[in-house]
Amino acid sequence: MSTPPPPGLLDAFGAYESALLADDVSTLDLLSAPGDGTVRADAEGVLVGHEAIAAVRAARGGAPLRTVVRRHVQVIDAEHALVVAETEPAGGGRGVQTQLWQRFPGESEHGGWKVTAEHVSEPPPAIDARIWRIVGEPLVPPTADGPLTGQTVAVKDLYAVAGHPIGAGNPAWLVGARxxxxxxxxxxxxxxxxxxxxxxxxxxxxxxxxxxxxPHYGTPPNPGAPHRIPGGSSSGSASAVALGQATIGLGTDTAGSIRVPAAYQGLYGIRTTHDLVDRTGLVPLAPDFDAVGWLARSAEVLQAVGGVLLPPGSPGGSDELVFVPELVGLADADVEDAVLAWMSARGATSLHAPIGDLEEWREAFQTWQAYQAWESHGGWLRGDLDVLGVDVRSRFAHGATISPDDAERARQVVRRAGARLRDLVGHRVLVLPSAPSVAAPVATGLSLEGRTATVRLTCLAALAGLPAVGIPASTAEGLPVGVCLLAAPGRDRDLLALAAGTVRP
Incomplete structure (x- = not known):
């Protein structure tokens, strides 16, 4: 004979379910156990602690409509019970919600019952539209056998794929594309x-x-740091690779769009030397900075792609690892510690050399980038900026206001900064953080201050047209970060070989 549920448990379960469907965040918070030990898991990862769970709930905008089909209760003792609920989402399929409930004596509301651990399983979508615009098995087969036979590619929606329009991340663009x-x-x-x-x-x-x-298609998941942003703009390609849905993520890097998602998601990535890899068939942003790049879960796959896309040979140089404390210090303390530990384990030496006005360089980079971006797309956007999301709209609107004289002044600073950086790197390999912080929570996103700090660091490779390879590392708390290797123009193959010979910490 089964043990009946403890008094108040099913009422608390019903209140939880009602609050979930009504997006009643305050009631859900009340029914979740306080403290750092509360756990919630779903397909995107595990959240630990009441505060972290509450922040994600507050930002997600409610749960999909569903019906509880059946409940199964296993009583552990008078103050603990396991509830397994079979659910039927409105869109079809079946899901499962498993909850460990605990009664907190002295609390009267909902009988004192609260969830201490929860795992939610929902039917997966046929295609996660946050990651993919279109997908196939495969979408396009190989045209020959070769060194990449068996590899699968997630192509950033800026590259031409024969028979398909380019969407460029914007519905209005896609409507007008052929x-x-x-x-x-x-x-x-x-x-x-x-x-x-x-x-x-x-x-x-x-x-x-x-x-x-x-803002139009949603935020791709970040399996390396659940419920945190994936990093852009090669976000879909990065998430597809991190989730194992593709082995290669083809992307681009103008101001860090390979290096940032690689750092946030624990991937390897390369921004190639500017103009070294053919950009024919690629929608531009700022042609003086745009570069082809790709991501992978291993340095070996990253290097194999380089063997196909990069020209043979190298201008030569050493594998001597050096770092400039001023540049490493641009990162948050947890990221700085992780990068310093990586360098210490590999004998990197400190290089005390004058850099330049990093803030002037960042401002010049963003001015010249914005001016070029408006030159690239102003004809399409003029008079219709509202087709863009708020953040990107503001950047293009700024680009429209930059005068040719201001743009030329910025270009001259870019030219001088690039020459200084190429001299600084010389024949060595310069090590710095790929991004100055870990991925921000989805609830907050990348703030203006965070974007400014990121570009201050990521623009360096773009200013000088340098190849940059990101290698995954992690903070003491286990969040992904990136270690970035820069070398002289054309040394892309050298950096890939160095990364492939590097043991991940």
Whole structure:
């Protein structure tokens, strides 16, 4: 004979379910156990602590409509019980919600019952539209066997894929786009090397963002740091790779759009030397800074792609690792500690050399980038900026106000900064953080201050046209960060080889 549920438990369960469907965050918080030990898990990862769970609930905007079909209760003792609920989402399928309930004596509301641990399972979507615009099995097969046979590619929705329009992360752009007559140059080369195209992955609008929070299609998940932003603008490609839905994420990097998502999600990534890899068939943002890049879960796959897309040879140089304390110090303390530990384990030496006015460089970079972005897309946007989300709209609106004289002054600063950085790197490998912080919670997103701090660091490779390889590391708390290796123009293969020989901490 089964043990009857303790008094008040089913009432508390019913109140929880009602609050969930009504997005009654205050009641849900009340029914969740206080303290740092409360746990909630779902397909995107695990949240630990009442405060973290409450923050995600407050930001998500409610749960999908569903019906509890059946409940199963296992009584542990008078103050603990396990409740397993079978659910039927309004959209079909079946889900399961498993909750460990505890009664807190002295609390009268809802009988004192609160959830201390919860795991929610929902039927997965056929296609996660936050990650993919279109996907297939495969979407495009390889055109030949080669060194990438068996690899699958998530293509950022800026590259031409024959027979498909480019969406560029914006619905209005997609409506006006026609199917592409031919593959982008790098897409064709990947197919010829044996890779297949898994699908076309989401991007931030026109690649003009670093957060990965597209206002039209949603925020791709970050499995390396659940409920935190994925990093943009190559967000869809990065999430597809991190989730194992593709082995290669083809993206672009103008101001960090490979390096930032790689750092946030614990991936390897490369921004190639400017103009070294053919950009034919790629929607531009700021042509003086745009570069082809890709992501992978291993340095070996990252290097294999380089063997296909990069020209042979290297201008030469050493594998001597150096760092400039001023640059490493641009990162938050937890990221700085992780990068310093990585460098210490590999014998990197400190380089005390004058840098330049980093804030002047950042401002010049963003001015010249915005001016070029408006030159690239102002004709399409003029008079209709409202087709863009708020953040990207503000950047294009600023670009529209930059005069040719101001743009030229910024370009001259960019030119001088690039020369200084190339001299600084010389024949060595410069180590710095890929991004100055860990991924921000989805609830807050990447703030203006966070974006400014990120660009101050990530613009350095773009100013000098340098190759940059991101290697995953982690903070003491286990959050992903990136260690970035910079070298002289053309040394892309050297950096990939160095990364492939590096043991991940």
């Amino acid at each position: 199917p592409e007559p031919a593959h982008a140059a790098v897409v064709a080369r990947l197919l010829a090397a044996g890779a297949s195209l898994r699908g076309i992955a989401r991007t931030d609008e026109l690649a003009y963002s670093l957060g990965g929070t597209n």
